[in-house]
Amino acid sequence: MNMKSSLIKKLLLSLTFILSFFLGNMAVQAGDYPDRPISVVVAYNPGGATDFQARLVTMMAAHPKKDYLGQPIVIINKPGAGGKVGWNWFASKARNDGYDLAAYNVPHFISQSIVFDDTKYNIDNLEPIANWGADPAVLIVGPDSQFNSVADLLKFAKANPGKVTFSGAGKFVGHHIAFLQFQKASGVKITYVPHTGGVPALAAVKGGQVMAGFNNLSDAYRSQKDIKILAIADLQREETFLPDVPTLKEEGVDVDNSSVNFRGIMAPKGTDPKIIELLAAKVPLMFNDKKTLGQMKKGGSPMRIMNRAEVQAMWKERKKSLTKLLAGLKAE
Amino acid sequence: MEFLNYFSNVFTFTNILILTLGTIGGLLMGAAPGLSPTMAVALLIPFTFRMTAEQGLIMLGAVYTATVAGGAISAILLKIPGAPANIATVIDGYPMAKKGRSTEALHYCFISSFIGGVIGILVLIFFTPVLADFALKFGPSHMFWIAILGVTVIASLDSKSIIKGLFSGAIGLWLATIGYDAILGVERFVFNPIFSGGINIIAALVGLFAIPQVLSMLEGKQSQADQFQMEKKSLLESFKYNISRIKALIVGSVTGTIIGLIPGAGGQIAGLVSYAQIKKTSTNKENFGKGEPDGIIAAESANNAMVGPSLVPLLTLGIPGSPTAAVLLGGLLIHGLFPGSNLFTVYAETTWTFINSLLVAQFMMLIFGLYISGLAKYVMKTPTHYMAAAITILAIFGTYSVQHNFADVIVMLFLGTTMFFLSKFGFTAAPIVLGIILGPIAETNFNQAKIIADTQNGIFDYLTSGPLNLTIIALCLISILYGAYGDKAKKEKK
Amino acid sequence: MIEIKNLAIVIFVMILSILLAIASFGAGSPQAYLFPRIITSIMLLLSLLLLVFHFYEKNYQTETINISKLSPILILIIFFIFTGEYLGFYFSTSIIFLTVCYFYFPQKKDIKKLLFFLLIGTCFMTTIYFLFSFLLKVQVPRFFLF
Numbered sequence: 001m002n003m004k005s006s007l008i009k010k011l012l013l014s015l016t017f018i019l020s021f022f023l024g025n026m027a028v029q030a031g032d033y034p035d036r037p038i039s040v041v042v043a044y045n046p047g048g049a050t051d052f053q054a055r056l057v058t059m060m061a062a063h064p065k066k067d068y069l070g071q072p073i074v075i076i077n078k079p080g081a082g083g084k085v086g087w088n089w090f091a092s093k094a095r096n097d098g099y100d101l102a103a104y105n106v107p108h109f110i111s112q113s114i115v116f117d118d119t120k121y122n123i124d125n126l127e128p129i130a131n132w133g134a135d136p137a138v139l140i141v142g143p144d145s146q147f148n149s150v151a152d153l154l155k156f157a158k159a160n161p162g163k164v165t166f167s168g169a170g171k172f173v174g175h176h177i178a179f180l181q182f183q184k185a186s187g188v189k190i191t192y193v194p195h196t197g198g199v200p201a202l203a204a205v206k207g208g209q210v211m212a213g214f215n216n217l218s219d220a221y222r223s224q225k226d227i228k229i230l231a232i233a234d235l236q237r238e239e240t241f242l243p244d245v246p247t248l249k250e251e252g253v254d255v256d257n258s259s260v261n262f263r264g265i266m267a268p269k270g271t272d273p274k275i276i277e278l279l280a281a282k283v284p285l286m287f288n289d290k291k292t293l294g295q296m297k298k299g300g301s302p303m304r305i306m307n308r309a310e311v312q313a314m315w316k317e318r319k320k321s322l323t324k325l326l327a328g329l330k331a332e
Numbered sequence: 333m334e335f336l337n338y339f340s341n342v343f344t345f346t347n348i349l350i351l352t353l354g355t356i357g358g359l360l361m362g363a364a365p366g367l368s369p370t371m372a373v374a375l376l377i378p379f380t381f382r383m384t385a386e387q388g389l390i391m392l393g394a395v396y397t398a399t400v401a402g403g404a405i406s407a408i409l410l411k412i413p414g415a416p417a418n419i420a421t422v423i424d425g426y427p428m429a430k431k432g433r434s435t436e437a438l439h440y441c442f443i444s445s446f447i448g449g450v451i452g453i454l455v456l457i458f459f460t461p462v463l464a465d466f467a468l469k470f471g472p473s474h475m476f477w478i479a480i481l482g483v484t485v486i487a488s489l490d491s492k493s494i495i496k497g498l499f500s501g502a503i504g505l506w507l508a509t510i511g512y513d514a515i516l517g518v519e520r521f522v523f524n525p526i527f528s529g530g531i532n533i534i535a536a537l538v539g540l541f542a543i544p545q546v547l548s549m550l551e552g553k554q555s556q557a558d559q560f561q562m563e564k565k566s567l568l569e570s571f572k573y574n575i576s577r578i579k580a581l582i583v584g585s586v587t588g589t590i591i592g593l594i595p596g597a598g599g600q601i602a603g604l605v606s607y608a609q610i611k612k613t614s615t616n617k618e619n620f621g622k623g624e625p626d627g628i629i630a631a632e633s634a635n636n637a638m639v640g641p642s643l644v645p646l647l648t649l650g651i652p653g654s655p656t657a658a659v660l661l662g663g664l665l666i667h668g669l670f671p672g673s674n675l676f677t678v679y680a681e682t683t684w685t686f687i688n689s690l691l692v693a694q695f696m697m698l699i700f701g702l703y704i705s706g707l708a709k710y711v712m713k714t715p716t717h718y719m720a721a722a723i724t725i726l727a728i729f730g731t732y733s734v735q736h737n738f739a740d741v742i743v744m745l746f747l748g749t750t751m752f753f754l755s756k757f758g759f760t761a762a763p764i765v766l767g768i769i770l771g772p773i774a775e776t777n778f779n780q781a782k783i784i785a786d787t788q789n790g791i792f793d794y795l796t797s798g799p800l801n802l803t804i805i806a807l808c809l810i811s812i813l814y815g816a817y818g819d820k821a822k823k824e825k826k
Numbered sequence: 827m828i829e830i831k832n833l834a835i836v837i838f839v840m841i842l843s844i845l846l847a848i849a850s851f852g853a854g855s856p857q858a859y860l861f862p863r864i865i866t867s868i869m870l871l872l873s874l875l876l877l878v879f880h881f882y883e884k885n886y887q888t889e890t891i892n893i894s895k896l897s898p899i900l901i902l903i904i905f906f907i908f909t910g911e912y913l914g915f916y917f918s919t920s921i922i923f924l925t926v927c928y929f930y931f932p933q934k935k936d937i938k939k940l941l942f943f944l945l946i947g948t949c950f951m952t953t954i955y956f957l958f959s960f961l962l963k964v965q966v967p968r969f970f971l972f
Binding site for chain 2: 849866868919950967
Binding site: 039052076077078080081082084085088112118162163164165171172191193194196203204206207208209 | 471784788
């Protein structure tokens with residue numbers, strides 16, 4: 001008898017315990033946004049440049065002494081097909097309650113939405129919050145490469161059409177755009193070998209699996225000992241990290257800044273305008289945090305903080321120029 | 333001997349506390365099906381934000397080591413590998429437990445993990461600069477053959493006939509092509525929207541191993557026979573025997589070390605290849621698959637020996653040697669540590685403290701691993717119906733937590749239920765899982781090889797020239813022939 | 827009880843290979859489908875080998891499937907696939923736990939035993955909650971209170 005009553009007592013106790021657990025949780029959910037962790041989907045592998053920068057720029061979100069978001073940001077990786085898997089999921093499945101955000105990469109998602117028929121995302125069904133960085137593509141070759149300048153490379157490529165191999169992070173990502181522009185402007189035929197991410201593409205250059213490649217400035221900057229950086233695909237030189245590397249334009253190849261990789265945070269369409277407004281006001285402040293800036297600089301990641309209005313303008317402008325560049329280049 | 337200068341840094345109160353908690357947590361997470369080392373490390377990275385770089389890395393390193401070893405507990409006791417690295421441990425670990433030698437099997441597993449782990453870390457400490465160049469030599473053609481080798485080896489080992497084994501491997505490779513092509517971005521075989529993201533590796537691993545086990549538990553065929561007790565066994569005796577199996581230890585540790593260095597290959601291949609090696613060269617081949625200690629010793633020493641070397645290309649070149657190392661890279665970067673020579677000059681103190689702590693973590697893993705496996709007897713006493721329900725629910729939550737995606741859970745349950753019926757047809761789960769894991773590696777590298785080869789002498793020439801390619805191809809052929817020979821021998825015995 | 831004959835396995839394998847081959851060769855660009863085509867060709871070859879060996883080798887062991895014993899858990903799995911996202915994970919997996927205990931408990935069940943299942947289930951679900959929702963911050967689908 002005694003045993004039975006103690007059993008029921010235990011049962012009741014644990015039931016109360018679990019109920020209070022869930023009820024406590026409910027009470028919190030009724031509060032003001034944000035009252036629980038916000039997830040940010042990164043469409044690339046953990047350890048890649050986008051992933052690690054996203055982790056850095058969001059690490060201060062819950063800092064108790066700062067008035068950013070007051071809740072931690074959790075990074076969720078949904079990698080695949082140059083970002084298509086993650087962004088497709090985001091545009092079609094993400095909840096628009098302000099707790100599902102994603103990192104964007106321009107030009108990647110814009111060019112994919114132009115070229116592929118099966119993408120569910122485009123600049124019209126996504127709402128930018130703020131931009132944190134701009135990472136130009138750089139032209140790199142292996143440490144023992146016969147090429148010491150863009151001119152060397154072009155001379156060899158002209159003599160051996162199609163034989164020069166270039167690596168890059170995938171199809172229709174910034175590196176591929178830079179490659180397409182480079183090929184078009186120089187008029188030589190070269191071969192593009194898409195990789196599954198910037199890091200393996202860089203390794204292929206280091207190991208001599210391919211002859212050259214376009215890669216992120218930030219990743220290339222950190223591996224300067226193992227590669228030669230020949231040029232940068234931007235309108236001006238990168239003064240902070242690589243002041244000695246010429247632009248492709250200076251080297252006589254007419255490539256503009258279409259391939260510069262802009263990274264930032266966005267929300268799905270339909271998110272409450274009040275929430276978007278709040279995020280658009282707080283997130284740039286969070287990006288501008290001293291500690292964040294310091295960590296980003298250490299890693300050679302160029303910051304370019306832009307507010308919501310600036311990003312909207314940039315997206316529209318990119319869409320226009322990319323549509324022109326990619327005309328006639330439908331994916332199979 | 334620079335690393336010795338920083339040894340005392342490991343032994344502060346906080347660091348030891350972090351090591352202890354990381355090891356215990358890692359062992360438990362490793363034992364839970366669905367929580368793989370990669371995921372455990374990825375999930376813990378946010379927790380390191382508040383720590384110093386040193387403390388954060390010590391925790392991640394300890395968790396990495398411990399999850400790889402902890403996965404063996406469920407592999408041996410439940411026939412469900414806790415992580416992909418423990419697939420080879422199932423082959424002999426579960427039969428041994430079935431024979432009433434589960435304590436002994438767990439002893440071997442942790443002792444071998446310890447020995448392999450220490451050897452791996454020592455390789456990391458002493459050979460880092462030399463080995464970095466070796467890791468870079470692996471191009472698309474070599475990686476393609478390595479992936480194929482992984483599939484053929486498991487097909488020849490863990491199946492009733494080599495043809496069915498290879499067929500299972502092919503099913504896995506085909507399943508891996510569902511979803512987007514990794515480099516062209518073309519969507520393939522998406523018959524239903526739940527497949528649009530492809531088949532997630534963890535969903536496949538959990539589904540293919542855990543669900544058939546649940547179903548056969550409930551079907552009642554093995555519930556009575558398999559309710560094995562955990563026997564009492566002197567640790568000293570196990571230790572003596574384990575050390576005497578020097579050949580299995582060497583084969584395991586050496587294979588694990590080499591495979592760890594190859595970028596992207598990972599623990600699952602390390603365990604399998606060394607298992608195949610020890611089986612081929614053993615004098616009592618017929619005992620393998622029926623509970624031969626050498627099988628566990630080779631597999632477990634290999635998958636832990638892989639941990640240290642997989643950090644070599646990571647720390648020197650920024651190229652991760654295993655999927656978990658890739659996540660660890662994220663952890664390094666967050667604390668402002670960038671791979672390359674800087675790590676051993678500017679940040680030498682942090683780097684060496686981290687590497688030394690990995691060495692200490694091996695000892696922790698041994699002590700706590702043996703202790704926790706002693707507690708595992710309570711798990712074994714759990715009645716079937718609780719066990720089956722608990723495994724199902726853990727599998728559901730574990731799968732969901734990977735990508736916060738319900739479609740993964742559906743895929744997991746669907747694959748698992750199908751696998752149960754396939755297993756009645758004489759197919760085994762391991763080759764299918766390996767096919768799914770290695771499929772993207774094989775295909776991506778094949779396509780890259782083809783693009784590069786078209787600028788040279790064609791794909792056939794590119795894939796089959798050079799000593800490295802020929803060696804791996806020879807190993808593939810040997811494993812198939814060996815499997816066919818084994819089938820024939822089995823039949824003649826009847 | 828369903829018995830499985832070897833010939834049935836061989837036929838199943840052949841049909842599977844043919845279906846996958848049709849799917850792989852039927853659609854899309856040669857570049858993206860090259861790898862699946864190689865794989866399915868190998869599968870066709872292997873299934874032919876299995877057929878040859880079927881006639882060459884005679885004594886096969888037959889396996890059985892106890893479908894009546896399995897039906898509760900199979901129905902539960904199907905139920906979860908269709909409702910899990912809407913009923914919430916904590917609610918629907920609690921149902922799985924209790925139903926499995928109810929159907930697969932080998933001895934006689936009385937009210938005390940059922941209460942005991944409930945207790946164990948609650949403890950287990952609390953552990954799961956602590957691990958996934960509290961420690962790892964996984965946001966699983968929820969329903970009403972859970």
